Amino acid sequence: MKEKPSILITGASGGFGREFARQLEDTGCHLLLHGRDRPRLQMTLECLLHPERHRYLRADLSTATGVESLLYQLEPEEKLVGLVNNAGLGAWGPFERRQIVSHMDVLQTDLVATVHLTHALLPQLIKNKGFIINVSSLAGETPLPYMSTYAAAKAGLTYWSEALRVELKGSVNVVTLAPGPSPTGFRDISGMPRDKGGIFRTSSRDIVQASLKTLKRGGGYCVPGLRHRMLYLLQKVIPRRLALIMIGRHLRH
Numbered sequence: 035m036k037e038k039p040s041i042l043i044t045g046a047s048g049g050f051g052r053e054f055a056r057q058l059e060d061t062g063c064h065l066l067l068h069g070r071d072r073p074r075l076q077m078t079l080e081c082l083l084h085p086e087r088h089r090y091l092r093a094d095l096s097t098a099t100g101v102e103s104l105l106y107q108l109e110p111e112e113k114l115v116g117l118v119n120n121a122g123l124g125a126w127g128p129f130e131r132r133q134i135v136s137h138m139d140v141l142q143t144d145l146v147a148t149v150h151l152t153h154a155l156l157p158q159l160i161k162n163k164g165f166i167i168n169v170s171s172l173a174g175e176t177p178l179p180y181m182s183t184y185a186a187a188k189a190g191l192t193y194w195s196e197a198l199r200v201e202l203k204g205s206v207n208v209v210t211l212a213p214g215p216s217p218t219g220f221r222d223i224s225g226m227p228r229d230k231g232g233i234f235r236t237s238s239r240d241i242v243q244a245s246l247k248t249l250k251r252g253g254g255y256c257v258p259g260l261r262h263r264m265l266y267l268l269q270k271v272i273p274r275r276l277a278l279i280m281i282g283r284h285l286r287h
């Protein structure tokens with residue numbers, strides 16, 4: 035059986051995931067493009083130089099069964115050398131006005147599924163001296179009124195990813211990517227008005243490029259681009275009490 039070095043990218047049916055696929059294609063690896071939406075996954079395949087070398091896998095990561103089904107679809111000849119944990123969504127609006135199911139979907143998809151998937155795939159990644167990119171968010175640095183479960187999930191993801199980075203030093207390179215706003219499908223899916231976070235927007239291309247640069251340096255915490263670094267700096271210098279008032283005003287209707 036001829037082994038194929040492979041990279042699994044979750045949430046590859048659009049946004050950052052599609053951009054990761056574009057930028058990781060020249061590694062020569064077989065790309066495993068995960069998502070739920072078949073036509074959009076097909077579009078990702080078609081925007082690659084050699085679509086015939088890659089394939090897509092469908093699974094809903096908001097349930098443990100969905101994670102198991104994704105793991106089940108990996109084939110024995112696929113030698114996993116990279117995992118990009120990118121799938122995610124937010125739930126915008128007052129906490130009590132959204133169905134609990136949408137909040138649970140955020141926590142399950144953004145945090146629980148990532149931990150589950152990584153735990154299952156880590157033995158292979160260690161054996162192959164591979165890498166992990168965890169797509170977190172600057173939302174993980176500050177509590178966000180009207181996006182409370184999203185900020186909670188991303189804070190959890192950042193803490194877990196950063197701790198894992200230290201544990202895996204020397205065997206698996208880990209990048210914790212913490213972008214701010216970017217024009218992808220994220221706002222529509224999360225139900226968030228498009229005008230939120232406007233001045234800090236940075237393109238998917240620059241965000242993904244920055245994370246791959248961090249990976250080349252052996253991993254790290256990556257806040258991509260000047261605008262997002264400015265936002266990060268503001269998060270660090272503005273007292274939380276004041277930040278909560280400002281963010282609450284900005285994010286509510």
Ligand SMILES: NC(=O)c1ccc[n+]([C@@H]2O[C@H](COP(=O)([O-])OP(=O)(O)OC[C@H]3O[C@@H](n4cnc5c(N)ncnc54)[C@H](OP(=O)(O)O)[C@@H]3O)[C@@H](O)[C@H]2O)c1
Pocket residue numbers: 044045046047048049050051068069070071072074093094095096120121122123124139143144169170171172212213214215216217218219220221223
């Ligand atoms: N855009 C931003 O402003 C921003 C900023 C910071 C961090 N992020 C993070 O970046 C990551 C990618 O988001 P994006 O901006 O590229 O948004 P996007 O265009 O909406 O893409 C989200 C991806 O996640 C997948 N996904 C969502 N829920 C899923 C579920 N239950 N099961 C399986 N897959 C699911 C989607 O798959 P299907 O469409 O096929 O269902 C899609 O491929 C997310 O983790 C997000 O939190 C985004």
